[in-house]
Amino acid sequence: MNRELQEKIQAWVDGELDASEARRIADLTQSDPAALALANNLRGFREVVRQHPPERAIDASRDFYWSRIRQGIERAETTHAARSTPKTSPVPARWLAWLIPSSVVALAAVFVLRPDSTPVPAREAQAPVLVEHVVESPLEEVSTLTFYSSNDAMTVVWVGPADIL
Amino acid sequence: MTTRQLALALLTSIGFHAFLLGNSTFAADAGALHLQAQLIWGTDSDQPTDKSLKRIPPDLDKRLRRIFKWHNYFEVTQTNFVVSATKPSQVDMSRECRIEVAQQPGGDVEIQLFGKGKLVVKKRQRILPGETVVIAGDDKDYNAWFVVLNPLKPR
Numbered sequence: 001m002n003r004e005l006q007e008k009i010q011a012w013v014d015g016e017l018d019a020s021e022a023r024r025i026a027d028l029t030q031s032d033p034a035a036l037a038l039a040n041n042l043r044g045f046r047e048v049v050r051q052h053p054p055e056r057a058i059d060a061s062r063d064f065y066w067s068r069i070r071q072g073i074e075r076a077e078t079t080h081a082a083r084s085t086p087k088t089s090p091v092p093a094r095w096l097a098w099l100i101p102s103s104v105v106a107l108a109a110v111f112v113l114r115p116d117s118t119p120v121p122a123r124e125a126q127a128p129v130l131v132e133h134v135v136e137s138p139l140e141e142v143s144t145l146t147f148y149s150s151n152d153a154m155t156v157v158w159v160g161p162a163d164i165l
Numbered sequence: 166m167t168t169r170q171l172a173l174a175l176l177t178s179i180g181f182h183a184f185l186l187g188n189s190t191f192a193a194d195a196g197a198l199h200l201q202a203q204l205i206w207g208t209d210s211d212q213p214t215d216k217s218l219k220r221i222p223p224d225l226d227k228r229l230r231r232i233f234k235w236h237n238y239f240e241v242t243q244t245n246f247v248v249s250a251t252k253p254s255q256v257d258m259s260r261e262c263r264i265e266v267a268q269q270p271g272g273d274v275e276i277q278l279f280g281k282g283k284l285v286v287k288k289r290q291r292i293l294p295g296e297t298v299v300i301a302g303d304d305k306d307y308n309a310w311f312v313v314l315n316p317l318k319p320r
């Protein structure tokens with residue numbers, strides 16, 4: 001089943017097709033078990049999900065909203081850069097002879113041995129980022145529906161029908 | 166070389182080796198992903214058929230109730246596990262249900278869900294701190310199952 005047909009079936013389930021198209025899809029679900037399974041699964045999913053993620057109005061203009069995100073990213077980068085900058089303090093010159101080589105060795109060790117310390121952007125900056133979803137199933141009868149609830153910070157993959165218990 | 170210089174060299178050496186030792190331990194865990202997996206059963210019954218099941222924590226209960234229609238959620242199993250950067254981890258959620266989690270290049274995580282020995286679904290995405298991934302489906306008698314994955318802070 002191609003994507004266009006899947007979308008038609010979804011539109012049919014949602015009551016968005018005109019009468020002739022709706023009849024065509026209804027006939028198809030009578031003759032095509034996969035189409036019927038998808039339609040049933042979509043109806044089931046609608047029933048299962050208590051509410052769709054609510055539409056959230058942004059309480060600022062588009063430009064202002066994105067500028068706040070940019071500032072959030074810049075703040076995170078500045079903080080990270082500030083942490084990486086060593087503080088200078090007056091050190092007696094004779095100590096430098098020991099401190100400089102040992103610092104170089106220690107720094108080399110840090111870069112070789114440190115774990116992945118890629119800075120995580122501020123949560124504010126992550127909020128509007130859409131996560132790419134890749135869902136696959138090798139089973140013909142299984143279909144999946146994925147959505148993300150930003151209110152609950154939750155990605156849901158609804159699998160149906162599948163017997164896992 | 167004076168005594169003071171010798172003492173300083175010795176101290177530097179001890180400190181450096183302590184640093185190396187500490188970092189080596191940490192490096193072994195570098196890039197590892199700490200996760201908690203829960204198998205949860207959703208139902209409208211007030212009591213689970215299996216009395217040993219306990220209710221899920223209130224915050225997760227609240228989040229699931231906001232999304233799904235079931236009134237009660239009971240925990241079947243809970244497992245904390247670590248996924249190394251190089252090797253997938255397998256976790257048995259029940260006798261018939263198993264997940265396999267592997268880190269992917271670029272920071273994504275691949276989650277495979279197996280039911281009765283068969284791969285049911287495979288999902289790939291990034292799991293950010295504070296985010297939850299739920300793979301769920303219908304169970305018999307209008308109940309439902311949920312496999313819930315949460316990232317944990319490394320100890």
